[in-house]
Amino acid sequence: MSKNLNCLKFLTKNRRLTATILSIGSCLGAIATSLQPLSAAVIGQDDRFTPTYEQLTSSGQQLKAVGQLITETADGKYNWCTFTVIGRNIGLTNAHCIVDDKGAPKQIKAAYPVRHGDRALTVTNVDGYWIGRDTAPVYVEDFTRDWAIIRFTANLGDLTGWLGNAEWNPNDINSAGQRVLGLTAGYVGYPQDWPTDATLQPGDVRGSIPALQYGCTIQKVEGGILWHDCDTTGGTSGSSLFTAVSQTDFRTIGLHCAEYPVQNPYINLAVPLERFMPAVLKLRETGAASDTVVPLP
Secondary structure, eight states: OOHHHHHHHHHHSSOBOOOOOOOOHHHHHHHHHTSOOOOOBOOSSOOOBOOOHHHHTBTTOGGGGEEEEEEEOTTSOEEEEEEEEOSSSEEEEOGGGTBOTTOOBOEEEEEEETOBTTBOSOOBOEEEEEESSSSOOOSGGGGGGOOEEEEESSOTHHHHOOOEEOOOOTTOGGGTTGGGTTOEEEEEEOOTTOSOTTTOOTTOOTTSSOEEEEEEEEEEEETTEEEEOOOBOTTOTTOEEEEEEETTEEEEEEEEEEEETTSSSOEEEEEOHHHHHHHHHHHHHHTSOTTOOOOOO
């Protein structure tokens, strides 16, 4: 059975979830079509496919916790990243989705779990964040702390649930990533090139449809960062890499952060759990209170 069908099996096992569907096409369709599509950092063949809205929102489906984060920069340019709900009122994404390379914050316009064209499970906004670094990364070594935890204005996790996480070592940052080395990985994200010309369906708006891939691998750890071979591009920043323990149990094993032009012609990078899980645990403990000080290992 192909990797896509294996993953699709995980997505279609459960019953459909009855949910409020918002019409968001009039707002976000214009944003998506105003951006130029990027080429993906495809390693080997392109193994991404489009999960349906019904598959992602079926009862018990953890991947309903993944969504699209819309931002606006100081010069008025719109862009987006992917986020994953990781607690009642918090989500995980990249630092470079929140601040630019000078440290200027981006304005977060909206967060849409399971955005799928002109539908979404719900919509909320963000009123606070904690970041692993003060500026967007420039050099490859900067990506080790390219994480951000955002606070939603609603308890989004009560609706979506959230992914668990793989085991990690809280006591030795020098071994960060070693426990997930070699694991099979997958992700749901919002690539700017997706759907591609070959997969575009009538009514699709590029950048507003999620892509799913399963069957890629955490290949190695170098310089404290994970190297993986998932097919990604702009817009997938902030996607949680997950492994499937069972058909209803997906565990985060890293945070995708970049396609880096080093070899073949790219390597794809992810932040290891050891960098952001201490902050996640602290914020769950405090309910993401504004005065929470998070660890920065």
